[in-house]
Amino acid sequence: MQAGHATREQVMAWLDEVADPEIPVISVVDLGIVRDVAFDGDECVVTITPTYSGCPAMQVIAESVTAELNKHGIAKVRLATRLAPAWTTDWMSDAGKAALKRYGIAPPAQQAIDISGLSRRLAPEPDVACPHCGSMHTALVSQFGSTACKALYKCLDCREPFDYFKSH
Amino acid sequence: MNEKFEYLLRQGDNALILAQQLCQWTGKGPALEEDMALSNIALDLLGQTRMWLTYAAEVEGRGRDEDKLAFLRDAGACRNCLLVEQPNGSYADTLMRQFYFDVWHYFLIEGLSNSRDERIAEIAAKSLKEVTYHLRRSSDLVVRLGDGTEESHARMQAAANELWRFTGEMFIYDAVDEAMVKQGVAPASQVLRAAFLQHVAEIFDEATLTVPPLETYMQRGGKQGRHSERLGYILAEMQFLQRAYPGVEW
Structure with missing residues (x-):
């Protein structure tokens, strides 16, 4: 599949398969840290908001996101970090809370x-x-x-x- | 002199050195809960360090990054205040150092979240929730141990007196701080000091501790790179790997 043809919704659905490395029952989408998905040419830019400043899981999450999208045929993936507005647990999905x-x-x-x-x-x-x-x-x-x-x-x-x- | 670079180094170095010191309690805390709390606070501070030093490196624009700034500067180039390099000592000493730091840090970060520098405001807003947790926790413990047994009270009062002379430096503004205030980047000293003193007085009152004399000599120099001998030992441990094996990566 051409990366440029994947829709934002498709990418979000794939990201919903990426588990939080510390709490594997909840996905990065449920956690509310995926702020945006966009395409820059054939490069997929996933914008992530960090949970806690020093959360050691963030690096693993970045690697897992890249691996998952590679698996679905998106060869070029870039992770961007957005600090503001700061992440809040209010962004956690109801499905995520139930899974927790x-x-x-x-x-x-x-x-x-x-x-x-x-x-x-x-x-x-x-x-x-x-x-x-x-x-x-x-x-x-x-x-x-x-x-x-x-x-x-x-x-x-x-x-x-x-x-x-x-x-x- | 690049004032903003200097100012960012101060924020990054305060968090970095305190995080390094707190890590020494990992595995040795007086109770499991305290062990985890100090390690987690260190982790928060280390995360904040990375945001400050990354921005500092960008502002400097000489090709350094957060790692080079953290691991390849010697004591004379470090800009942390003297309070954070004071020894861990007993648990009372560590806790009182943390309390004084947290009170000041909370009001500073709150002020910086309204900074005219957008990136600084973002980093501060991100850090503020973490710093709020830190202060609520250390305030709570100061009350429990200050208003605890005769022994815990005496130790907390001794620590409060011993560390007091390191609490003035943050409010003694130099040309770097003043330039940041003038540009709307940093909050004014008087505002921070008043808030600091009020919170310390409230908590000490509840903790049956006495606030040390306000008009006393305050140690200074850390922000300008004049440190105690102790910082050299902290850096020796923290920087060993990069010094011994330059450029090594995981």
């Missing part, structure tokens, strides 16, 4: 993190549902979990610990 929950990670429970207030006590604590038993009776264990994007919670009913994908 099935995987045992509580999805973001509120809109993007409130950065207006610094008062420790006034910072709103989200109501996070346990992805295992559904209880709202949960408690924060640590602001940071196994990766920068997750916090560590525990369920006070079923007693299971779980990761919470922070609102960001």
Whole structure:
């Protein structure tokens, strides 16, 4: 297939097959980091917005995107980075959030993190549902979990610990 | 002198040196949660470093890139403030260093997100959410340990006093800072200092800690490249591979 003939929708559908390397149940499209797909001649330019500044998965994602599009006959792929507007978990798809929950990670429970207030006590604590038993009776264990994007919670009913994908 | 290049180096070097120091806690944190938190904060700061130094290299326009700036400059060319090169010490020392840094960093990044330089505003807006997490966390721990046991209180107060003299440098503006303020790139010193002092006072009050005397001698020089001996050791470890095997890649 001629790369120039692939539509934006086709490319997005292919990108929907590219899994996040840290959370393989969700695709880069569901994650909301693919901002744009465009063709510059026969070169496909995929514009990505980074999640966290230091997220080590971004490099792998760039390689996976290129490999996936190569597989579909697009020989030339270029990854562009767009910083603004900054990525937010509000851009995560509903399908992505549902997949996270099935995987045992509580999805973001509120809109993007409130950065207006610094008062420790006034910072709103989200109501996070346990992805295992559904209880709202949960408690924060640590602001940071196994990766920068997750916090560590525990369920006070079923007693299971779980990761919470922070609102960001 | 290229003022914007200098200013960007300062932002990048602050984040870089602090990230390097925090990494030394990886695997040695006092609790698993703290170990992960410090490693993750280091990662955020390293990501921010890359954005600052990449832009710095572009502004300089002499063919250097983020890696060359990070790994091939010696201490005299580093522009980080003295606070971030202070030793990790005990956990109280590391935490207090982080708290002072986070308070200042938060208000600076907030100001820079309104910068007239579009790229700086973008980098700052990207960093602001991360920096907000950092500050909420360190503020929380300062209260828990300051208003904790007799031992934790004493250690936190000692760390607060010891590190205080390194908190003035950020607000002492030189020609580089002033040029950035004049161009609408950076926020004014007085605004940042007032916000810094207010937040520190609020948290210390809750933590039953005493704010050290405001009018005291403040150490300075880091921003201009005059560092403590310690920075040399930090760089020796960080830059070893590139110095020993120039141009090596993964």
